Amino acid sequence: MVMIVPVILCGGSGTRLWPRSRSAKPKPFLPLVGDCTLFEASLRRCPADLGFAPPVVVTGQVHLEHVEAQLGGIAGAQVLVEPVGRNTAAAIAMAACRLPDDAVMLVCPSDHHIGNPEAFAQAALAAAALAGEGWLVSFGIEPHAPETGFGYLKRGEAIESSRGTKGFRTAQFVEKPDLERAKGFLAEGGYAWNGGIFAFRVKDFMDELTAHRPQIAAVIREAVAKGTQDGQRFYPDAETFKSVESDSVDYAVMENTTRAAMVPADMDWSDIGNWDALHIALGADGTANTARGGDIELIDCRNVLVDTDGPRVSVIGLEDVIVVVDGNDIMITSIAGVQKVGKLAGAVNQ
Numbered sequence: 001m002v003m004i005v006p007v008i009l010c011g012g013s014g015t016r017l018w019p020r021s022r023s024a025k026p027k028p029f030l031p032l033v034g035d036c037t038l039f040e041a042s043l044r045r046c047p048a049d050l051g052f053a054p055p056v057v058v059t060g061q062v063h064l065e066h067v068e069a070q071l072g073g074i075a076g077a078q079v080l081v082e083p084v085g086r087n088t089a090a091a092i093a094m095a096a097c098r099l100p101d102d103a104v105m106l107v108c109p110s111d112h113h114i115g116n117p118e119a120f121a122q123a124a125l126a127a128a129a130l131a132g133e134g135w136l137v138s139f140g141i142e143p144h145a146p147e148t149g150f151g152y153l154k155r156g157e158a159i160e161s162s163r164g165t166k167g168f169r170t171a172q173f174v175e176k177p178d179l180e181r182a183k184g185f186l187a188e189g190g191y192a193w194n195g196g197i198f199a200f201r202v203k204d205f206m207d208e209l210t211a212h213r214p215q216i217a218a219v220i221r222e223a224v225a226k227g228t229q230d231g232q233r234f235y236p237d238a239e240t241f242k243s244v245e246s247d248s249v250d251y252a253v254m255e256n257t258t259r260a261a262m263v264p265a266d267m268d269w270s271d272i273g274n275w276d277a278l279h280i281a282l283g284a285d286g287t288a289n290t291a292r293g294g295d296i297e298l299i300d301c302r303n304v305l306v307d308t309d310g311p312r313v314s315v316i317g318l319e320d321v322i323v324v325v326d327g328n329d330i331m332i333t334s335i336a337g338v339q340k341v342g343k344l345a346g347a348v349n350q
Contacts, residue, residue: 002051002104002128002129002131002132003051003052003053003103003104004046004051004052004053004104004105004106004124004125004128004199005052005053005054005055005056005099005103005104005105005106006042006043006046006052006053006055006056006106006108007055007056007058007092007095007105007106007107007108008039008042008043008055008056008057008058008108008109008110009058009088009091009092009107009108009109009110010028010039010057010058010059010063010067010110011026011058011059011060011063011082011085012026012027012028012111013026013350014026014027014347014350015341015342015347015348015350016273016274016341016342016347017030017032017272017274017275017278017341018329018331018341018342018344018346018347018350019324019326019327019329019330019331019346019347020032020307020309020324020326022350023062023350024062024350025066026063026111027111027272028042028063028066028110028111029063029066029067029070032113032272032278032281033113033272033278033281033282037070038110038111038112038113038272039066039067039070039110039111040070041113041114042108042109042110042112043055043070043071043072043074044117045108045114045117045120045121046106046108046124050121050125051125051128052106052124053076053103054074054075054076054077054078055071055074055077055078056077056078056080056095056098056099057071057077057078057079057080057110058080058082058091058092058094058095059079059080059081059082060081060082060083060084060085061081061082061083064079064081064233067079077232078098078232078234079232079233079234080094080095080098080233080234080236081233081234081235081236082094082236082241083235083236083238083241083242084238084241084242085246086241086244086245086246087246087247087248088107088196088248088249088250089209089213089216089247089248089249089251089252089253090216090219090220090241090244090245090246090247092105092107092198092205092249093205093206093209093216093217093220093221094220094223094224094236094241095107096202096205096206097206097220097221097224098224098234099202100202101201101202101203101206102201102202102203103201103202104128104131104132104199104200104201104202105198105199105200105201105202105205106124106127106128106197106198106199107196107197107198107199107249108197109196109197109271111271111272112195112196112197112269112270112271112272113268113269113270113271113272113281114267114268114269115267115268115269115270115281116266116267116268117267119265119266119267119268120265120267123139123263123264123265123267124199125165126165126166126167126263127139127167127198127199127263128199129161129163129165130159130161130165130167130199130261130263131199131200131201131204132161132201133161133162134201134204134259135159135167135200135204135259135260135261136198136199136200136204136205136208136253136254136257136259136260136261137167137198137199137200137260137261137262137263138153138170138194138195138197138198138254138260138261138262138263139195139197139198139262139263139265140153140155140168140192140193140194140262140263140264140265141192141193141194141195141265141266141267141269142192142193142264142265142266143185143186143191143192143193145186146179146182146183146185146186147182147193148176148177148178148179148182149176149273149339150176150193150194150195150271151173151174151175151176151193151194151250152173152174152177152182152185152191152192152193152194153170153172153173153174153191153192153193153194153262154170154171154172154173154174154190154191155168155169155170155171155190155191155192155262156168156169156170156171156172157169157171159261166263167261167262167263167264168261168262168263168264169260169261169262170254170260170261170262173194173250173254173255173260174191192262192264192265193269194250195265195269195271196250196271197265198249198254204259205253208253208256208257208259209252209253211256212252212253212256212257213245213247213252213253215244215245216244216245216247216252219240219241219243219244219245220236220241220244222237222240223236223237223240223241223244224236225237226240274338274339274341275305275322275324275333275338275341276322276335276338277338278305279303279305279322282305284303284305286303287302287303288303289301289302289303289304289305289306290304290305290306290307291306292305292306292307292308293306293307293308293309293310293325294308294309294310294311294312294313295312295313296308296312296313296314296315297312297313297314297315298314298315298316299314299315299316299317300316300317301315301316301317301318301319301321302318302319302320303319303320303321303335304318304319304320304321304322304323305321305322305323306323306324307322307323307324307325308323308324308325309325309326309327310325311325313325320334320335320336321333321334321335322334322335322338329346331344331346
């Protein structure tokens with residue numbers, strides 16, 4: 001069995017779920033769905049008995065306390081501390097430079113919700129088998145709605161590993177579409193959401209990064225070579241790291257390689273990208289109301305989410321509304337307005 005190393009990317013500014021999520025403690029570290037935080041759930045999905053190695057967590061200094069508090073006592077875990085954020089290509093490259101060439105990295109955002117962890121594990125094992133034979137694999141999330149907030153993957157020809165694991169070539173990476181185009185993808189079939197979960201061997205990833213973004217590969221190698229270890233923490237050389245170009249792994253590698261593949265994943269996935277997405281992840285079906293926190297009274301309401309950290313909230317006769325109370329901050333939006341929450345002054349000026 002290929003040993004799979006979970007690489008958990010932990011960061012973010014917390015603006016889209018303001019005011020509950022804040023830059024000092026963004027959504028990965030909050031118990032938004034279920035009895036644990038999204039970060040803790042990411043760790044639990046990758047247990048040793050299914051073939052997962054101890055995790056490598058990439059985070060910034062501002063979130064280090066939360067990471068270590070929630071990481072627990074996982075033996076062999078590494079925490080790589082970025083001096084500044086430089087997007088996912090550099091973060092993943094730093095993890096790669098700390099692992100053996102033949103290790104398979106399973107890159108996972110720390111702030112997603114996956115309601116079916118068994119399906120996630122099956123997809124991870126399938127992706128790892130293909131990655132072990134040189135493919136750079138994306139999880140193709142089964143689309144259930146014409147979402148305009150995600151990129152899409154177009155399914156190409158079928159491929160199969162020597163162990164019989166099946167997947168597909170990625171025929172095309174598609175930017176976030178408008179609504180009509182997204183509806184067309186859903187009607188046509190053969191398209192999946194790009195959830196930002198990847199599997200590849202360290203050597204293959206670094207070879208592709210060197211070919212397509214040589215500056216990122218060279219600078220990160222140097223920053224890691226000059227870095228320092230402090231217990232489970234690793235600090236790359238700060239001055240070197242700060243000079244690296246900022247680019248996403250999608251643009252830097254996945255859209256350039258000729259070895260891009262995808263495995264289908266229908267695992268009740270959500271990026272919890274806004275308050276409506278959280279409402280849905282909590283089980284709302286368009287008619288249900290959700291009340292979380294203190295004393296909440298809802299009368300003649302439909303599709304209303306109220307999330308309060310204490311003060312009483314009473315709502316009468318509203319539909320498709322989100323109400324969030326966090327300390328002295330109160331945020332009220334229609335469902336249609338949730339994408340604008342991150343632009344509010346309170347969210348921007350943290």
